[in-house]
Amino acid sequence: MDPAPRMKQRSPLNKRLRRVGRALGLISYYQSRRDSANDQRWAIIARHLDGVDRSLLDIGCNIGMITRLAAEHGLFALGIDVLDEAIEESQRLHRGVPRLAFATLELDPSTIASLPACDVTLLLSVHHRWSHHHGEPASWAMVAGVLARTKALFFEPASSHIRYGNARPDFVENDAASIRDYVERHMREAGRGARSLSYLGATPSLGIEPERHLFLIR
Numbered sequence: 001m002d003p004a005p006r007m008k009q010r011s012p013l014n015k016r017l018r019r020v021g022r023a024l025g026l027i028s029y030y031q032s033r034r035d036s037a038n039d040q041r042w043a044i045i046a047r048h049l050d051g052v053d054r055s056l057l058d059i060g061c062n063i064g065m066i067t068r069l070a071a072e073h074g075l076f077a078l079g080i081d082v083l084d085e086a087i088e089e090s091q092r093l094h095r096g097v098p099r100l101a102f103a104t105l106e107l108d109p110s111t112i113a114s115l116p117a118c119d120v121t122l123l124l125s126v127h128h129r130w131s132h133h134h135g136e137p138a139s140w141a142m143v144a145g146v147l148a149r150t151k152a153l154f155f156e157p158a159s160s161h162i163r164y165g166n167a168r169p170d171f172v173e174n175d176a177a178s179i180r181d182y183v184e185r186h187m188r189e190a191g192r193g194a195r196s197l198s199y200l201g202a203t204p205s206l207g208i209e210p211e212r213h214l215f216l217i218r
Contacts, residue, residue, distance in 0.1 A: 029062055029063045029086060029089065030062050030125070031062040031063050031064075031065045031066075032063065033206055034204070034205065034206055035065075036204055037203040037204050037205070037212075038065045038066055038069075039069070040203045040204070041066060041124065041156070041203050041214060042066050042069040042070070044200050044201060044203070044214055045066075045070075045122070045154050045200075045214075046069075046073060048152075048154075048198075048200065048216050049073070049075075049120065049152075050119075050151075050152070052119075053075060053119040053120050053151075053152070054075060054076060054119055055075060055076045055077075055078075055118040055119045055120070056070045056075040056076070056077045056078070056118055056119065056120040056121070056122065057077075057078050057080070057115065057116065057118040057120070057121045057122070057150070058070065058077065058078065058079040058080070058121075058122045058124075059080055059107070059115075059121065059122060059123050059126055059146070060080075060081055060082075060123070060124065060125065060126035060129070061079030061080060061081050061086075061087075061090065061102065061122075062081060062083075062086050062090075063086055063089045063090050063093060064079045064089075064090030064093065064094050064100075064102055066122065066124070067079035067090070067094075067100065067102070067122075068093075068094045068097055068100060070120075070122075071094075071097055071098065071099045071100035072097070074099070075099065075119075075120070076099045076101075077099060077100050077101070078101050078102070078103065078116070078118070079100075079101070079102045079103075080102070080103050080104070080105040080107075081102075081104065081105070082104070082105070082106045082107070083104075084104050087102045087103065087104045090102045107130075107142065108133075108134060108142075109134060109138045109141060109142055112141075112142045112145035112146065113145060115145070115146065115149050116149070117149045117150065118149065118150055119150065119151050119152065120150065120151070120152045120153075120154070121146055121149070121150040121152070121153050121154070122154050123143070123146060123153060123154065123155050123156070124154065124155075124156040124214075125156055125158065125212065127139055127143060127155070127157050127158075128157060128158035128163040128164045130142050130143075131164045131165070131167040131169070132163070132164055132165035132166075132167060133165075135167055136164070136167040136169060139167070140186050140189070140190050141190075143155075143186075143187075143190045144189075144190040144191070144192075147190055147191050147195065147217065151218065152216060152217070152218050153216070153217040153218075154200075154214065154215070154216055155183065155187075155214070155215045155216075155217060156212050156213065156214050156215070157169075157179060157182075157183060157212070157213070158209065158212065159173060159174050159179060159205065159209040159210075159211065159212050159213065160173050160174065160208050160209050161173055162208070163209075169182060170182060174208075174209060174210060174211075176202065176213055179213050180199050180213065180215075183197070183213075183215055184197055187215075187217055191217060195217050195218060196217070196218045197215060197216070197217050198215065198216045198217075198218075199213065199214075199215055200214040200215060200216055201213070201214060202214070
């Protein structure tokens with residue numbers, strides 16, 4: 001079996017170019033482009049939180065819009081992202097908000113165990129990137145590592161094959177029933193059968209994906 005592909009190292013030059021592009025408005029952040037869905041996704045998530053939940057980890061927080069909503073809900077909320085400039089923008093946008101913190105962290109199969117344990121974890125629009133960079137089996141092993149560190153995982157996969165790169169998943173694109181079956185099959189294995197999975201609904205997405213689908217795994 002071929003080894004899973006590794007994530008390419010981001011050079012300082014590439015980082016500077018991205019910062020310049022965003023400053024000039026040539027590149028926008030994902031959460032800015034999908035702004036209408038941020039509140040919708042959080043409203044769905046908030047309805048399914050337990051009263052005893054105190055901490056939340058937002059993996060791939062982008063510019064922290066949903067992380068902030070979690071903090072305003074009363075949770076200690078930590079947002080992490082691989083993009084330095086996204087974390088810098090999060091810190092700028094949400095400076096002074098209580099119970100809210102951000103950090104840059106690049107996760108891979110060897111570092112997933114470094115994540116802190118939290119009551120609630122958000123893995124929204126991240127799994128397809130793991131699959132793209134590390135291969136699909138490794139991406140689900142990373143999800144298993146996340147599940148081992150949380151009571152409740154809110155999970156949103158991409159709906160189009162192209163988002164996964166060469167690791168094309170076995171579901172019908174933009175088909176809710178097929179995506180639901182795909183997530184349920186892999187989550188049963190990742191959660192070792194000891195988890196419950198609920199389909200929570202869809203929210204608007206971008207471009208070739210009219211919507212993405214949200215799941216809760218306890």
